[in-house]
Amino acid sequence: MGLSYRVLMAGAYPADLLAQALPMITKANPVLLASGRYGLIEDDAGRLLACGGWSLERPGSGEMVEGLAHIRHFAVRPDAVRHGFGRQLYQWCEDAVRAQRMTHFECHASLNAEGFYRRLGFRRGRELSLRLNASLTLPAIEMLKNLERHGVQS
Structure with missing residues (x-):
């Protein structure tokens, strides 16, 4: 995630x-990593190309809402962007x-x-200001996707 x-x-x-935020937002979340809901894509040499996952808990609050899942910690190596690795991980999620x-x-x-x-079919929601610590926030965008409208729900 750092690179x-x-x-x-x-x-x-x-x-x-970014200099202040990167040390906080690039730390791996141990609970997410151990959940079985986080994936990695490596090349044949074992070089990490992409990572990402999902959770039932809303980032930052731990709140759970019935029917709602959250995309978490997606990253693709800059030299691997636009090769479908992020899309592949998203589809797995x-x-x-x-x-x-x-x-x-x-x-x-x-x-x-x-x-x-x-x-990927998400729509833009509201603008967010993610609190990283008592004095630092990071602008972000809430992105939303209704899965019932995108393919058959079994």
């Missing part, structure tokens, strides 16, 4: 904000969420990621 966020978020956020009978996805997307989520 991806540092490079790909640079055009969307001021350098001083959506398949798992549908199997759990979730009907909606929500994502707190960085400003540079809005286009990626839009191409």
Whole structure:
């Protein structure tokens, strides 16, 4: 996440904000990693190309809403962008969420990621200000997807 966020978020956020935010937003969430809901894509040499997952708990609050799942900690190596790795991980997440009978996805997307989520069928929700600590917030965008409208719900 560190390399991806540092490079790909640079055009969307001021350098001083990123310098403060990156150490906080690139830490792996141990609960998410251990949940079985986080995936990795590596190349043949074992180099990490992309990562991402989902949770039932809303980031930052732990709140759970019936039928709602959350996209979490997606990142793609800058030199692997636009090769379908992010889409492949997203599809893995959506398949798992549908199997759990979730009907909606929500994502707190960085400003540079809005286009990626839009191409996956998400719509823009409200603008967010993610509190990273007592004095630091990161602008983000709520992205929403109704899974019942995108494919057959079994």
